[in-house]
């Protein structure tokens with residue numbers, strides 16, 4: 001395997017970048033200064049600026065439920081590279097992700113019954129109210145998953161094999177541990193995302 005890049009080293013050691021003063025902030029360019037992008041989950045416990053040591057202007061952060069490589073996440077990554085020059089990408093899922101607590105069928109059924117916030121008792125979801133739902137939820141691909149390491153690897157593979165993603169961009173796969181704050185690399189994902197000459 002090729003020697004990991006400087007960016008890779010800085011992210012996993014979360015090397016702190018200089019805090020930006022308002023004067024330096026005004027000089028920030030549109031393209032990310034450290035030329036990398038992160039795809040991660042929207043979970044409120046994750047702060048990518050902290051876990052990857054980012055300051056304003058450093059990197060692109062693309063977030064959705066699960067940090068999944070959906071068509072829209074790939075749209076952002078392609079823009080990030082093609083128009084804004086990022087050269088390395090990190091896919092970062094996390095422990096205790098809410099996306100592991102339901103399936104497409106479960107959320108589809110809940111929404112068909114009622115649209116208000118459902119309850120979770122630790123085992124199952126239920127609606128406190130009934131009526132007024134929609135079957136539209138059964139037509140959405142919710143991108144849920146059961147196995148964290150597998151989902152990161154699948155997402156890296158999906159991005160790697162996308163026709164609009166150049167083969168020279170390395171894609172690394174990680175799971176962030178919400179209890180310890182550690183970034184744990186998923187070797188199989190990073191191997192799948194290795195840059196090809």
Ligand code: ZN
Pocket residue numbers: 041042043065066067094096097098099
């Ligand atoms: Zn999550």
